[in-house]
Amino acid sequence: MTKQMLLISVPLGKAERVVQLATQAGASGATILHTREGFAEPKAFQLEPQRDLVMIVTSPEIRAGIEESVQQGFDQTIEFYCLPIIDSVGLDRGLPIKE
Amino acid sequence: MDKEITETLKTPNTLMVGVVTRGQGSRMMNLLRRRGAHYAVCTFAEGTVPGHILKMLQLAKTKKELVLAFINDEIEDNCYRGLSMDLKIEQPGHGVAFSIPLCGNPTAPEKTELSGALIIVDKGKGEDVLDVFDDLGLRGGTMLSAYGGASIAKILFDMPVQPEKEVVFLVTPSEKIKEMLTSLETELQMSEPNQGIAVTFAISRSIGLFTEAKKGS
Incomplete structure (x- = not known):
């Protein structure tokens, strides 16, 4: 079974909501990284906004459902990035498969 | 002179990951954004230097920053050139950078070294x-x-x-x-x-x- 890693970047504090929505859509877990965002042309005194980067390992079958569920839970447009996974360990017991 | 600004942002199909010394993360993010990266974030990380003596002296960890930038592979050359020129990244101790093709990238190689x-x-x-x-x-x-x-x-x-x-x-x-x-x-x-x-x-x-x-x- 092929797997993919979904990367979702949201403003700080919104990660829990993303995880909740993704779990409802069939995701089995998530990992959150606290990050800060960079700008193309920062000003002399520029604060870098903090972002939460949510990483979800999923199967291609339920990926679209997760994206739709997360997008519906937010007013602003959410960017989704997807990484193809070549091999894995520790996932074969947990990933739900869409009926 | 090397062209820095890329006029249009194209759909990202590659994830560029950089590991640089603490304090250089923002510089790398801004550099990649100027050269056309769609989005870039940065987080604190620790580099691990193997070696028993360094481990005993509690010096086996070095403070780093990890940069994740989503780019289109058309600007990949431009980004690598920028990293090489501005951050001297190909020199030892200055950091590393690598690219991971995203899902649906048509230029992704079948097998990689x-x-x-x-x-x-x-x-x-x-x-x-x-x-x-x-x-x-x-x-x-x-x-x-x-x-x-x-x-x-x-x-x-x-x-x-x-x-x-x-x-x-x-x-x-x-x-x-x-x-x-x-x-x-x-x-x-x-x-x-x-x-x-x-x-x-x-x-x-x-x-x-x-x-x-x-x-x-």
């Missing part, structure tokens, strides 16, 4: 992962602090509990990946529930990585 491994374990177990790498002769992992999303404690006590995790990232030749995954499975029992996960990605391009050839020169 290098692979990246991302291992997510509970806090405190990152060292065990590094010990496994050490036994296999793999070097240069990067460790990050993260939080888990699945919390049993929250369900039980209705309290907001975020389990702490450690993420270890390692770039290694593709032929060693299978052996590494087998070792992680046997040594850390990763096939059992709640023992962590390990996933691997193809790496299409890299700069600044330590190689045995460089060591000899």
